Amino acid sequence: RSYTIAVLPGDGIGLEVTPPALRCLEAAAERFGFTLNFRHFEWASCDYYLKHGKMLPDDWKRLLQECDAIYFGAVGDPARVPDHISLWGSLLRFRREFDQYINLRPCRLMRGVPSPLANAKPGSIDFLTVRENTEGEYSSIGGMIFEGTERETVIQDTVFTRVGVDRVIRYAFERARARPAKKLTSATKSNGISITMPYWDQRVAEIAKEYPDVKVDKYHIDILCAHFVLRPHIFDVVVGSNLFGDILSDLGPACTGTIGIAPSANLNPVSKRTDPDWKPSLFEPVHGSAPDIAGKGIANPVGMIWAGQMMFEHLGETEAAAAVLAAIENVLGDAQDRLQKGGEDVLTPDMGGKGTTEGLGKAIEIALKTS
Amino acid sequence: RSYTIAVLPGDGIGLEVTPPALRCLEAAAERFGFTLNFRHFEWASCDYYLKHGKMLPDDWKRLLQECDAIYFGAVGDPARVPDHISLWGSLLRFRREFDQYINLRPCRLMRGVPSPLANAKPGSIDFLTVRENTEGEYSSIGGMIFEGTERETVIQDTVFTRVGVDRVIRYAFERARARPAKKLTSATKSNGISITMPYWDQRVAEIAKEYPDVKVDKYHIDILCAHFVLRPHIFDVVVGSNLFGDILSDLGPACTGTIGIAPSANLNPVSKRTDPDWKPSLFEPVHGSAPDIAGKGIANPVGMIWAGQMMFEHLGETEAAAAVLAAIENVLGDAQDRLQKGGEDVLTPDMGGKGTTEGLGKAIEIALKTS
Ligand SMILES: CC(C)[C@H](C(=O)O)[C@@H](O)C(=O)O
């Protein structure tokens, strides 16, 4: 087996977490007998934009479609390029144009990562957020009237389509059905956002009828965020709109210690390349380019490595995926044990250590080679 | 001094937390030499709706405008009355029609309330959320097209007006200026919500020029929620849109242990009754009517009592306000100490105790009478 992977490190710490992560993926591929052909691209970055006046080359779509998957670091550097250029010109554009309508983000409290929550034990937090990834609050429709006057008014539309809402909800139900707890929580705000969110609720209720074996509940986003902190163990699969999913998939990982470890799969679920509807999916860490710590070599590479694990899942390399996840968990857990005993420290600062991107990446790579 | 207060207990636990809270307010009034005349209204409740087919009597506006302030319990019971009737027919309507454009919610980690955060010490979390309360995402503008077909599309507008945005931001700056840390954090999502949120950012940046003494920063709502959990001590005043403020003002209190203690002031800042623009402000706990625990007598009355404290502030009774806050802090702190020693327990279950609404309310009332 052989896969061609588009590698787009992007900006900031994206550039730092990519090389060690690639070495981990190669170690896993070698061990499980398949080949990864990386195609390295420097576009989809602010550097590229400042040199070429555009975020992407003209043939970007063809270049990416020739690959089996996209492995993406992080993009954006608002001090140099406005977000509406850098993000809407790359990541958000890929999500739309490749119809990556599912943004899947696992959230798990791992051994070795100190949680900010007092009573959380490793394993006690283990859920999946399923985020709508193409429409909703990220509509780009709207505008301003009476500019510059006291009557100045700015309007933006939130757009929910039946197709868009149903497919993400159905996907979430499928995910819930495949898990032992078989439980789906829907994020809503139908008591305040009185048109789109009641529609969302109605579609959840309708589709729930197809899944009588899945327990369903819903919470308004305000109290849902509170529950993430107060009772994170009650969640199994959580489904939300583009905005709500975005919020929950940062908050969840924060409750497990750091968003530095959290991965993200931007999926177009048609996974067979031979299918005429096939489009590449994109795998990235949840964290951004973090200009504030870029260049220091201390970014957590786990989010990027774990994103690679999700890419392996998507490509059907489930054994390799399991090995990567096990390697991450073991390295973090053992590192924490050593740290407690005053020994060598590979944990990056966001996990309470003094380790480096390279050091932690190397430890996981070695674990993949030797276990 | 004498004040007329409209008392609207509403539904569910609103009915339970109101009586003990009123006794606390009366104790404080007596001690500081002013009079409270309570006008009790049973409307703005689902019971009233089911009896009369409407949430409010025809002369509700006059009745409330005759009062100096509105003291509100909680409304809603979705199993019996849809939210769009109960909430939009009362609380959300009051906010709009009395132009209560500021929703102010203090968040403070108190002695005696066990925080879910491992490293939080009493006093280490102490910030104020300032929420826009009349427009934004809660627009009620929008609708559906192609109903019942595969093309079904639902759209809702988010509306930001210059007046609405500027006044809440300016109010937040004023609040920040009056505090020792003089720091304002703006909640945004301009990287994803690409029309209204960049406008919000622009207004914050513009108004910041009038407040060179206030430090300003901004975070996207996703990472801001993460920081609430990971670094809550960095916040002083946080300003957000109707939706973002709603989310943050549930999440913040969750980080301090329970939303059961959190209060909320829905302010029209014109506080002089003689001003022709004067309109009544509304004070309520952050929590809702909580149908799941209603009738058990275990709801936390502190949110309601603390809301009364904010009402005293607004009425200019600052000494009484300070006394109420001190009584709350002392009673909770002492109760926790006693609880640790196995003694009498007045803390309600949401704070880890076995106390009752009545018992905890009584303890605070006694503290107000005797200290
Ligand atoms: C009940 C609901 C409509 C309300 C809101 O979202 O404003 C509540 O959550 C609040 O925070 O006061």
Ligand SMILES: CC(C)[C@H](C(=O)O)[C@@H](O)C(=O)O
């Ligand atoms: C960078 C930003 C536009 C993006 C989003 O909001 O989708 C990010 O927060 C994410 O979660 O992938």
